[in-house]
Amino acid sequence: MDCRDLTLAIVGSGGDGVVSAGEIIVKAAAAEGLHCFLLKSFGPQIRGGESSCKIRLAVDPLLSIGEETQILLCYSWGDYKRFTEEIRLTKNAVIISDTDDKVADEDLPIEILGSQTWIKVPLNQLASVEVGNALTKNIVSLGVLEGFFRLPEKGIAGQIEKRFSKKKADLIELNLGAIAVGRKWAEDYERDFQPELPRFAEFTPCEPNLVLSGNEAAAMGALWSGLKFFSGYPITPATDIMEWLEKRLPRFDGTMIQAEDEIASCGMAIGASFAGVKSMTATSGPGISLMSEMIGLACMAEIPLVVINVQRGGPSTGMPTQTSQSDLLQACYCTHGDAPHVVLAATDVKDCAFTMTQAFYISEKYQLPVLVLLDQFVGQRVESVPRRELLETGIEQGWIKRCDRLTPDPAALAKNRYHRYQLTENGVSPMSFPGIENADYIASGIEHNELGYPVSHVGIHRTMHGKRYRKLDFIKEEMKFMRHYGDPQARIGILCWGSSKGPARQAMLQAEAAGIATRMLIPSCLMPLHSDTVQEFIDACDKVIVADSSYSAQFLTYLRTQVALPAAKLVDLHFVDGMPLPVKELKAKIEEVHHELA
């Protein structure tokens, strides 16, 4: 059976090389112009421990990681136990396990159906005896997968060469040999037993796609936008951003500094922005909790600042390696006082880069903090993205050129006294920075007048609140930033946000295939929310499914503060965080709603 779209999972423990095998497959496919997804999942152990990756390869562009897995490569059933919820198999799945991993049938963590094909391969034996190096087990298994499922052969060889080129030369030969051993075993098995297997369709290789994670895309989007200063503190699952920038910022006259904690990293970014450069920090939920006071300072002192939150399961330490959409309310209301700021959310890997250009545009133009919500699902998954499309996101649309700060007019400075917090129509006043003559001022977290001098007058407090909040009115109209999908006439509407976009679109396509029309609205600018657009959408639908990945339905809670959601229309579909929005459940809900309406 030929497939243009193949899902695959690899499970094992840290030492099995699960992730490198996954990365080789994905990069091999992307090198030949295929589209792919890679989602890694780990246990909490520092080294070793169970790890898995889910892979999806396709000839056509992809929306999500896919729901059920067609092929499972399992090095150890013991490790698979941890992933029974995350990796579910199709009823025709092909399961490949190591002959050496002997587990009694009643101890298997899953029930293997009669309709599924289970092939036991002596992976360990092949590696240690045939190849002569037990460490090549993951590479032997790549050969087996290549042989059985027709994975891109040239691409895989190319990746092996690239991966080992910096090491000893004989390692390339050894690993190419390991591929051949695996492939031959698969070919022999096929000849002898002729199993019914899905095979990746023949395709014409084309221009390679880029392979990157959402965190990397976000970091690159920031760099494109003119980022010159990054301060951070290591935290899962956001650290990749700091690691990527550590090597790139210095090349472009920027600075990356690892701070002593998240309070310091946010403080440094604010200091750098005050000193005149585009600055940001990136963290996860616990870091935002620590930064909240600093974010309030940036609101009050009107300092441009971008803060990325790669969400993970909370509260407290929560589930550091698992995805979540449960920091939405924190993002909107994290700091004390009336603190106008902006919350954006990215929907997929490519969008991470685009969203960052928007974040810098808004924060620099309006001089306030912008929080960008990613999550582990979009931040750490790896996707193939056509190079041209990625460049288009920020650059060809011209956003990057626009994101510069309004500085005082030198002619005006020579004539009049500089008022840093001058009252203006849109609330934005020209901002100077050290180095500009006759424009020194005092920035402060204490309430201040137009000069920046501290005051405790209620009238001035009210006026300055008004100035700071006016910016949001302008941002709201300028940055509607709404994404519409599906049939504009559909009676069933879906409202969701962030990384739920991919799974939700997948569910919509499946529903469409079953003859059910749906439409979807995703606000990318969550605060300030263009509530009129959301309200129109709700009013035009007969039923509205509000979906997110948070235990307490945070998105619904937030929407209720912004729009009217009649109980008769509302379908609440929230999932506990820890997993991306499940396609199957959303599709089932769409069908249920459809029957109700009919």
Next chain:
Amino acid sequence: MSLPESSEPRPALAPKDYKRDLKPVWCPGCGDFGVLNALYKTLADLNLERHNTAVISGIGCSSRLPGYVAAYGFNALHGRALTLATGVKLANPQVTTIVAGGDGDGFAIGMGHFPHAARRNLDMTYILMDNRIYGLTKGQLSPTSEPDLVTKTSSLGNIERPIDPVTLALATGVTFIARTVSTNIKHMTEIFSRAIKHSGFSFVQVLSPCVTFRGKTQYKDYQGDGVIYLEQTGHDQHDFHAALKVANNGDAYQLGVIYHVHTESFGVRYTRLREAFKQDKNSAVLDVVNDFLP
């Protein structure tokens, strides 16, 4: 500090030119007035450009200081002045960066940042205005309050042991450490001037009396036999062990430069690192996409 080179000669500024038209909130007789006046004099003595100077503070009585200096200023969050100053200096290295604040701000809530500022050795000056009491919140214990001190939060006397900021500075590797007193403007000005000129992180503890809550004793303590000027004792400021001895005051407050050593600043090291990265790869910012080719 590396003094910025100006393209054309500019008229020297007088201390009053660094004064902002904002009236200090401090109580009459507060030691911080002395610190402020010494700072004006220092800025004038060094002929620092107002637009290339930034004074950063946290929260507290003394943290109001940036508002009274006609330069760039940031009156930020309680305890976090050093973090903002780090960002300012890294982003805009030509800016002379001065941090000012009190004992509660720097050594209670903000203490966590101090060792890190020290070990980075960024080129900036931290002036601690130590009155050994919380003044803005009206008279509670500070981490530098003496044992048995009666305050609003220690009505039977302080049962905690105080921190000595100078000893701590020595332990964390600060490269310029001095102690001075706010009743001696001349001494303060000299110390501030040397601290700012030091290339690296410099720390100055100023004994600055709180007239309202500690006025009865502090002014008296900082006079006559209460203080010793290290300049007169032959103290070797490059000797770490000698510095440790005088750090801990004893019967009289030891004033002057306590320790001074030269090590490369973070800025210098980072500039070198930046050059190394540039040699490695030389491309336009858009070309970084190619890093993701499989």
